[in-house]
Amino acid sequence: MDLSQAIRDKARELLETGAVKCVIGYETGTDGINARPAFIYEAAEVDRLIFDETCGHNLATYLLHHRAENIAVVVKPCDSRAINLLHGEHQIERDKVYIIGVVCPGVVGRQWGVKGRQLLPACQACTDRNPVVYDYLVGEPVAEGAPAPAPPLPEVEDLERMPPEERCQFWRREFERCIRCYACRQACPGCQCTECFVERLEPEWVGIRIDAPQNWMWHTIRAFHLAGRCIECQACRRACPVDIRLDLLNHKLAWEVAQLFNFRPGMTAEALFPLATFVRDEKLGVGEWASS
Amino acid sequence: MSYQPRIIGFLCNWCSYAGADMAGTSRMSYPPNIRIIRVPCTGRLDPLFVAKAFQEGADGVLVAGCHPGDCHYAEGNYHARRRYALLHLLLEFLGIEPERIRLEWVSASEGKRFTQLVTDFTEQVARLGPCQAVGGQS
Numbered sequence: 001m002d003l004s005q006a007i008r009d010k011a012r013e014l015l016e017t018g019a020v021k022c023v024i025g026y027e028t029g030t031d032g033i034n035a036r037p038a039f040i041y042e043a044a045e046v047d048r049l050i051f052d053e054t055c056g057h058n059l060a061t062y063l064l065h066h067r068a069e070n071i072a073v074v075v076k077p078c079d080s081r082a083i084n085l086l087h088g089e090h091q092i093e094r095d096k097v098y099i100i101g102v103v104c105p106g107v108v109g110r111q112w113g114v115k116g117r118q119l120l121p122a123c124q125a126c127t128d129r130n131p132v133v134y135d136y137l138v139g140e141p142v143a144e145g146a147p148a149p150a151p152p153l154p155e156v157e158d159l160e161r162m163p164p165e166e167r168c169q170f171w172r173r174e175f176e177r178c179i180r181c182y183a184c185r186q187a188c189p190g191c192q193c194t195e196c197f198v199e200r201l202e203p204e205w206v207g208i209r210i211d212a213p214q215n216w217m218w219h220t221i222r223a224f225h226l227a228g229r230c231i232e233c234q235a236c237r238r239a240c241p242v243d244i245r246l247d248l249l250n251h252k253l254a255w256e257v258a259q260l261f262n263f264r265p266g267m268t269a270e271a272l273f274p275l276a277t278f279v280r281d282e283k284l285g286v287g288e289w290a291s292s
Numbered sequence: 293m294s295y296q297p298r299i300i301g302f303l304c305n306w307c308s309y310a311g312a313d314m315a316g317t318s319r320m321s322y323p324p325n326i327r328i329i330r331v332p333c334t335g336r337l338d339p340l341f342v343a344k345a346f347q348e349g350a351d352g353v354l355v356a357g358c359h360p361g362d363c364h365y366a367e368g369n370y371h372a373r374r375r376y377a378l379l380h381l382l383l384e385f386l387g388i389e390p391e392r393i394r395l396e397w398v399s400a401s402e403g404k405r406f407t408q409l410v411t412d413f414t415e416q417v418a419r420l421g422p423c424q425a426v427g428g429q430s
Contacts, residue, residue, distance in 0.1 A: 168387025212427035278370035
């Protein structure tokens with residue numbers, strides 16, 4: 001049975017029995033090519049649901065807007081880690097969410113015109129094919145080896161090799177395109193503060209002007225607030241209208257967190273976040289100046 | 293006059309600020325390039341503060357607190373240690389030389405060490421010159 005049909009059948013069952021009020025899934029967008037999020041409230045509407053390689057959005061983010069109701073959501077493996085993240089941070093109640101996990105074949109970027117089949121670089125490197133948490137699984141689970149920590153993306157390594165001035169030039173060119181629409185924040189399941197630091201006026205951390213220092217501030221702190229929490233679903237990158245390489249910043253921090261603390265966020269809901277805990281006698285070998 | 297770096301020092305109230313005070317009351321001198329901001333604990337120090345310092349034109353940021361094990365709030369500096377390891381790596385990745393950021397442990401009795409530290413750090417930052425990474429600031 002194909003993935004779309006399996007999702008439709010489950011959605012129909014859930015809506016007909018009244019187990020959930022809404023099923024959040026994907027449907028074909030108005031261009032007939034790219035998928036878009038779909039919110040299905042009626043069993044008669046379930047045939048709109050699809051799943052294909054354009055289903056890139058992380059739908060777990062929408063759970064933050066539907067906290068009061070029972071909701072079913074279609075998730076890929078990376079999105080399922082976002083559910084663990086939100087559950088672990090007490091942002092959602094697990095028993096109000098019905099998770100339809102999809103064994104993920106990888107997704108493509110936004111398609112213009114003809115459908116392409118080139119998977120996103122992150123998906124090509126990804127080894128997580130099965131959702132880490134689900135109530136109902138769509139597709140045949142793939143046998144997975146021990147989760148080996150993925151090597152850093154080649155582009156991250158290239159940047160690390162550059163002298164600081166060149167690296168700084170690279171980021172300046174990236175950040176100067178930013179129009180500070182905050183689409184990256186809206187798309188991110190981890191960005192769920194009710195009042196974001198950029199909107200605080202007292203003190204005003206980031207000015208309203210769109211210029212190099214203000215943009216730098218936004219991107220630095222956005223990345224840092226996701227340190228040890230980013231599940232690298234690429235939602236921010238996909239949402240960015242000017243194609244800023246936010247994925248490189250996130251990947252750098254995720255990789256360093258894995259190295260320093262042997263931690264991958266979202267693998268379980270119970271895990272303690274590395275920045276919320278400490279080990280008394282640890283030597284991190286970075287940051288602390290080598291005075292001892 | 294030669295280039296004078298601007299350095300922001302975030303000192304914890306209980307150890308490092310008292311250490312700086314000790315340097316003062318002992319009439320020891322250290323470079324006036326450092327602008328000291330007193331914080332309750334290094335654990336209070338939001339990475340926003342450090343980013344904001346660079347954004348507003350600082351050339352270097354010194355963070356100093358109680359030695360591990362001596363925190364007035366028992367564990368604030370342990371949290372700071374983890375946070376600053378990651379912030380350090382992030383800022384380095386963004387093109388700020390790692391020598392511009394320093395996390396140190398200075399106790400209330402280490403006035404002499406504080407003057408030495410500020411002298412060394414000021415020289416180190418002066419050698420790097422003005423911080424250009426954030427851009428757009430005079």
